[in-house]
């Protein structure tokens with residue numbers, strides 16, 4: 001008889017991971033499935049990063065490191081926060097975690113007590129509400145719409161703030177919609193936050209280099225340094241440097257919070273993999289110019305996907321400004337399929353794995369990742385069109 005904790009009973013398996021696992025299982029049975037469900041770049045990890053991992057092994061870096069990361073990686077991550085995000089920080093205010101996911105988990109678990117509220121824009125990344133619920137908090141949905149490219153504005157936010165609001169979760173560029181918040185929208189959000197000093201912000205900038213607006217990446221802690229003592233900014237190498245398997249994420253924020261996150265991590269995973277840390281340091285220290293080429297390729301794919309999707313009767317999507325996801329409305333097809341889970345199964349029957357919008361707190365649609373080779377994307381789009389014809 002399973003004897004699950006109350007905390008665990010409040011959460012489910014990550015539905016993006018579940019959809020990807022389902023596709024992998026079918027493939028292993030020999031089925032021809034194209035998976036557009038997973039959020040990871042298809043590009044090879046850069047050779048200098050691979051070399052750094054090999055060098056670390058050869059140099060015997062196979063032991064425990066400090067729990068919150070090696071001095072070298074903290075230094076490199078602080079450089080990344082300053083150089084790439086414009087956030088003034090130092091290595092002492094940086095923590096290295098097992099992926100951006102653990103950084104977010106640490107920050108929320110270390111701070112949320114029963115009944116406290118975290119405002120989360122919808123559609124949301126699957127793990128945000130789960131982590132909040134696991135901690136005993138309440139995820140308060142802040143509904144966004146396709147008409148505004150899935151961004152909320154300052155007034156929408158202020159209407160949801162209560163004395164129990166502890167966190168606002170901000171994710172730009174965003175998963176699953178590709179929403180990008182320009183500087184002026186963030187400044188307006190900063191104005192609201194100044195009126196509500198109890199609210200902290202978790203700024204998830206893990207997709208920062210994947211921005212197709214032509215504008216530099218904007219982030220709250222850089223734009224509103226007076227608020228920096230209540231902003232935790234999360235970044236990493238998973239999405240930017242095609243290093244999802246290395247499991248390295250980084251965060252910076254007020255000292256008390258970074259210390260609290262380390263206290264939790266010291267009793268759960270301990271340090272992230274020593275070899276991965278050496279690789280991530282090389283990623284932050286090394287050349288960054290290839291990121292622009294990758295971004296340009298993603299942009300080409302995005303344009304191809306948006307055009308093909310909008311040409312399918314019953315499907316529509318705005319053009320995402322960042323990340324590598326397209327969030328698609330399929331409301332006109334719901335009479336035929338019932339709900340988006342059934343639509344997802346239908347598409348899987350036709351050889352394409354996607355993730356239903358309901359996984360992200362949305363409805364009547366689905367998300368595809370365009371982090372796949374152009375030819376693969378073209379085949380997947382043809383299958384989707386055929387499945388819905």
Ligand code: PLP
Nearest residue numbers: 039099100101125175236238249
């Ligand atoms: N934040 C967002 C919005 C993501 O989409 C993901 C990965 O899917 C993460 C964080 C976690 O990334 P990592 O693989 O570094 O744990």
